[in-house]
Amino acid sequence: MRILKPEVAKERKEKILRWVVQQFVENRRPVGSQLIASSALKDISSATIRNIMKDLEEEGYLYQPHTSGGRIPTDKAYRYYVDYLTGVQRMAAQERERIEKQYDERVGELDNVMLQTSRLLARLSGAAGFVYAGNTEEQVVRRLDFLPVGPGLILAVLVTESGTVRHWPVRLGYDLAPAKLRLLSSLINQEISGMTLREAQKFMWQYIESGHREIADVADLAVQVLKDMQKPQTSEDELYVAGIGHMLENTEEADYEDLKQMLRVVEERQRLSGLLAEKMEDLRRSGKQVAVSIGSENEMKELQNVSIVSSAYRVGDKTVGMLGIIGPKHMQYTKVMSLVKFMGDLLEGSISAWNALPEKEDDYE
Amino acid sequence: MRILKPEVAKERKEKILRWVVQQFVENRRPVGSQLIASSALKDISSATIRNIMKDLEEEGYLYQPHTSGGRIPTDKAYRYYVDYLTGVQRMAAQERERIEKQYDERVGELDNVMLQTSRLLARLSGAAGFVYAGNTEEQVVRRLDFLPVGPGLILAVLVTESGTVRHWPVRLGYDLAPAKLRLLSSLINQEISGMTLREAQKFMWQYIESGHREIADVADLAVQVLKDMQKPQTSEDELYVAGIGHMLENTEEADYEDLKQMLRVVEERQRLSGLLAEKMEDLRRSGKQVAVSIGSENEMKELQNVSIVSSAYRVGDKTVGMLGIIGPKHMQYTKVMSLVKFMGDLLEGSISAWNALPEKEDDYE
DNA sequence: TTTTGTCAACCCCCTTTTTAGATTGCTAAT
DNA sequence: ATTAGCAATCTAAAAAGGGGGTTGACAAAA
Secondary structure, three states: OOOHHHHHHHHHHHHHHHHHHHHHHOOOOOOOOHHHHHHHOOOOHHHHHHHHHHHEEEEEEEEEEOOOOEEEEHHHHHHHHHHHHHOOOOOOHHHHHHHHHHHHHOOOOOOHHHHHHHHHHHHHHOOOEEEEEEEEOOOOEEEEEEEEEEEEEEEEEEOOOOOOOOEEEEEOOOOHHHHHHHHHHHHHHHHHHHOOOOHHHHHHHHHHOOOOHHHHHHHHHHHHHHHHOOOOOOOHHHHHEEEEHHHHOOOOOHHHHHHHHHHHHHHHOOHHHHHOOOHHHHHHHOOOOOOEEEEHOOOOOOOOEEEEEEEEEEEOOOEEEEEEEEEOOOOOOOHHHHHHHHHHHHHHHHHHHHHHHHOOOOOOO | OOOOOOOHHHHHHHHHHHHHHHHHHHOOOOEEEHHHHHOOOOOOOHHHHHHHHHHHHHOEEEEEOOOOEEEEEEEHHHHHHHHHOOOOOOOOOHHHHHHHHHHHOOOOHHHHHHHHHHHHHHHHHHHHHEOOOOOOHHHHEEEEEEEEEEEOOOEEEEEEEOOOEEEEEOOOOOOHHHHHHHHHHHHHHHHOOOOOOHHHHHHHHHHOOEEEHHHHHHHHHHHHHHHHOOOOOOOOOOEEEEEEHHHHHHHOOOOOOHHHHHHHHHHHHHHHHHHHHHHHHHHHHHHOEEEEEEEHOOOOHHHHOOOEEEEEEOOOOOEEEEEEEEEEEEHHHHHHOOOOOHHHHHHHHHHHHHHHOOOOOOOOO
């Protein structure tokens, strides 16, 4: 064993790196050469391992929090580790069944699906779970209706194919007969049903501008509805986050201050929404099943101590949202990745079940 | 100064008690007899104060966390202290103006009022803020409508006088023409508008059972709507909580474990809703402007380290919800109490502005 | 009877010291 | 290229001091 081929050496190096990551994930303590030599790689001496670890440190995979007290994986090491886990492990059938049962128990009508899914994700992962309904502009419209709730005051109600309901008040300067409201609603629904929200809006603007005689009476309303629809508070993305408490338990090394910042991020939602929107776009483009972003890979500085594991879900062939967990960098990636993937499948199933029953008719008016 | 009249002695005792509370609220450190003698009550010796404090301890107002290291107010002491603050201080005009300005800036359409109010409460108090829309059964109905969103699938939309919107899906076994839906909606709205939700439900049941010819076709739907309406997830109370992060900063003495429990309570919502519902009932009955419950006065063991300051708000003459803050026991009660009261006024104003514009008409059909 | 002065004992909290355990880097041998 | 051995280093936890403030008790004063 005098001369080692380069590939063999590389192989061994990576093996050690993986072992360090795994070890650190398990007991969150810097891992040293002796430990490795005595537990995992008994055929190599601790001195050799030391040398290799030094290399790994120079390459940016490990670092020592203190001058002589074991080494800790960097984000780069986690990245290698996660990439190494080729594809997503499929969960054991037994495990799948167990989770599916819980899912069926908890997830009721579609209105609560996202909330419940996020909660279940949190519980099962022991971290914070989220479901993000995505940029609502890309959602497919099912219906748009107008209800008179007071003189000069109308409630617009929008139902999408993925079952979410949005509503917003529209203040008109004057009264409008319910019959007129129905007329507008009817006209609109004949056309826009099946379009994405973005398309629908564009279509409606054009329709109004073209000056169709039928809508002369209600053009004002239509314009106002569209305007109000675009208000930030109305078009706020749907985002459910559950199990924030879990974040306290694990996030090592993140001291109290970091924690508070993280909580603030989660509470504000806006910025988190933006981040998730980006992630979703990445997922959509890359076609990956599960994405992981580790520590500093998250651009938000408040999230530099956590990892985010996420998976997109589709309605029909459109990616409309995603779900996942936010947890400590040293999480059990294999387990969590397969969990997230599976929950995504369940959520997809739940939504398509909602859509399947009614074989979509064009119009009910 | 030989003999002290009992009242004088009592007076002095209470003064010391108040001083201890105040002092502890300020710097969160056990307060001892010397400190008091040297800072507040310079005409009494520390030895005397010691004696009195011992009395107070025996009466359950103070306790020593350690054998010789100053004393800390018990919940009983806080209770005395809060009760002593006769009535609610009115805020300085300047302060009121400042807050009102912020309120107007942030609080937009009614749909977001509660969310925004809770956030503002949190920011201004430096604790967690909440707005609780109360038991929805007591809310006054404005409208109830039905939208066809798919074959055999209908969306019920309920709008209340306080401007909240609830919706839930109703699955029917078969299709129903939109005209029929409108018929039902029209019939219902003629009657129930202005009733509380509870009354409306009762009325509808009776109406159905009386077998009116007009609703023969849609009786099934009506029944189903009512059933679904009562499902727990549908009738979930509206509750907004903001600024949870603040709870981390202050809650002294509550160690990490307590904190996690508190977070869990806030996340679960159900139990918290229950607690708040009780509090609201108390407020309604007692007619108090602001209620404070301190530590162990909260029956939930997870909340034994915090105080809750709350105030009810009305629509018309009905108490329909409440708002307040959840913070550390050692908070600035005077400040927080007046803040909560004032925010309640603002919220009330906001809602009645919403209601004022339309002079309620009976029916729009 | 109430208040006060005084003082030993106490305990917390902070800092410093000690100790045990593990790790590293280096060097010389294999 | 690998290994064994060793001194130096550092941490984390336990142990050992102080300083500061507090209490309790008692006797003296009011």
